[in-house]
Amino acid sequence: MDFGQTERSRELLERLRTFIATEVTPLEQRIRAARSETPEQRRDVAAADLWSVSPEYRELQRKARDQGLWNLFLPDAELGAGLTNVEYAPLAEEMGRSPFASAVFNCDAPDTGNMEVLYHYGSEAQKQKWLRPLLDGEIRSAFCMTEPGVASSDATNMAATAVVDGDEVVLNGRKWWSTGIGHPDCRILIFMGLTDPDAHRYRRHSMVLVPIDTPGVEVERMLSTMGFYDEPGGHGEVSFTDVRLPLDAVIAGPGRGFEIAQGRLGPGRIHHCMRLVGLAEHALELACRRGLERTAFGKRLIDLGGNRERIADARIAINQLRLLVLNAAWLLDTQGLAGARSAVSEIKVAAPRVAQQVVDFAIQIHGGAGMSGDFPLAGAWTAARALRLADGPDEVHQGLVARFELAKYTEAVK
Ligand SMILES: Cc1cc2nc3c(=O)[nH]c(=O)nc-3n(C[C@H](O)[C@H](O)[C@H](O)COP(=O)(O)OP(=O)(O)OC[C@H]3O[C@@H](n4cnc5c(N)ncnc54)[C@H](O)[C@@H]3O)c2cc1C
Structure with missing residues (x-):
């Protein structure tokens, strides 16, 4: 296994991190604040401003593209950033810390999976008509x-x-x-x-x-x-x-539909899992900060009950998950989907579970605030929970992992 990063991926990560901190996070906070200030808009899901994209957001996309922080998921050096999955993993993790970030860099689901379908299976005419504008972020x-x-x-x-x-x-x-x-x-x-x-x-x-x-x-x-x-x-x-x-x-x-569906889900699933590592990291950071700054019964929240153990368990689970995700990324890079099928299903099961558990702890330590729209935690919990179904339910992936495991011992297992 080789999870080493190249100079290029390290440099991209540094720039991405700065861009998210200075450009994306402030916009995310402004959008969150604006939404909680106008509850009537939250209730009316047809309200135009919910289903529209602000000029500020589009400007951010333009800036990201100008800085070469664009289509980072695509392993093709001409059309994308030409990174391996192992190189892309820390970048996707960084984007996963914010629900807004991946779209800013044209690295969001379901478009990444759909672009990969067109890239691998599309005719020249289909690529010209649909892949090109998707890569350009126009559609x-x-x-x-x-x-x-x-x-x-x-x-x-x-x-x-x-x-x-x-x-x-x-x-x-x-x-x-x-x-x-x-x-x-x-x-x-x-x-x-x-x-x-x-x-x-x-x-x-x-x-x-x-x-x-x-x-x-x-x-x-x-x-x-x-x-x-x-x-x-x-x-x-x-x-x-x-x-x-x-x-x-x-x-x-x-x-060819079934074959394409199978092919699409390799990279698509692994990107979701990479982002979930970031989502869990962000939740743990919020939990630690909240636990350190508030007191109850004369003690900091972090020093009450089993909170320190919960923080340690979260750190251990996230670190384990990151290595599991990198392992799947490395197998995809070196052996293709055929050699990475069990590994991709393993992380598809593990990543939402870890993220859901860590976010749940973060919600608890925030008290009522954790359930509100003032923090991204309720949305993060829902996103992690949904990913136990989206791209296939846990049980289907567990079935596949078990099948690969048992096949080591009997040819009869299919
Ligand atoms: C937020 C979100 C986004 C989604 N986005 C998309 C999208 O963009 N495009 C798209 O096409 N779909 C999308 N989906 C749908 C998702 O892929 C399906 O919900 C999922 O594949 C399960 O199909 P189903 O809902 O019909 O559940 P069913 O097939 O009815 O399964 C229900 C339950 O049965 C059990 N089960 C099923 N198979 C097995 C098994 N082999 N072993 C044991 N138990 C089993 C599991 O508990 C499973 O959850 C999305 C779903 C969500 C929640």
Whole structure:
């Protein structure tokens, strides 16, 4: 294992850290304060300012791009920063400390996963039309796989259809949890649909590029995650009714949907986990500061009950998690997804658990303030909790880890 950082990644980390501290954090604080000052806007989820992007934010993106802090996730040196996953890990961790940061650097989900799909599987024309503007941050995207009608932890279950009709493909069905679909810049959707029910179960589905303004596409409602709308991108339920597109909208040709879904989730999942290390770090920092500055019963909060042990346990858990994430990153770099499948599932289970536990402690030591919008903790807890489902529930990943483990001892285990 080699988790060593290069001079370039260290230098990028230093600049990223400064940029977040001097530019992103102050804006985040201003946005948080403005929201808590206008509770009527918080209640009205359709309020334009929740689902819009401020000029200040766009200016920040422009500055980040000018400084070369842009598309850091993409291993391609021409289109992205050309970093390995091991090099990207500390940068993503730094971004994970703030819910706003990764989008400033064009490194946010679901766009990173969608850009990787286009990068690896897209035709030249698809890349030109959709990858280029995504890389430039001019547009954003959503990934429409999960359906309300079927258990979507099993990707082969998807029942929405993508039927080839001559030189067109016709889409019908209902998707939900389409993250990012509420963003004002969302222009392109990646839709997974059933093309050939008689084919091998891994060759039945296709992925189709759907411009959001295509007739028949309807965003029916925005879903909340435990009361949070995660605006301005949010998560939508969307119906597709006789949506007709030219056949060249199918990514890599009909029947490749399952394969693309599997490929997309390697880097996408690992980026989420890298950010969760940062989220847990930030929560621990807030817990320590709060515990040191307040007193109750004549003692600092940190000296009450088992709080010191909890801090030690959090530090140990975060350090373990970081090494586990770096291990998965190194395996992805050196052996590709085939050699990293168990490792990616291991961190997919471990990272949200650790983050959820650390944030929970931080909420507790903040008392009532921890549950309020004055601190980022309630949102952070919800984000960590959601990631025990998003990109596949814990149990599916545990099943995969167990399968790899047992396969060491018997060929019969599949
Ligand atoms: C915040 C958030 C964002 C999301 N973003 C997106 C997105 O952008 N695009 C998208 O397509 N989807 C997205 N999802 C959906 C997510 O990927 C699915 O919710 C997830 O894959 C589970 O599918 P399901 O909800 O249909 O649960 P089901 O498949 O119905 O599973 C329910 C439960 O059954 C149990 N279970 C399932 N399989 C197994 C098993 N093999 N072993 C043991 N127990 C099992 C688990 O406890 C599981 O949680 C998002 C979800 C959330 C919460």
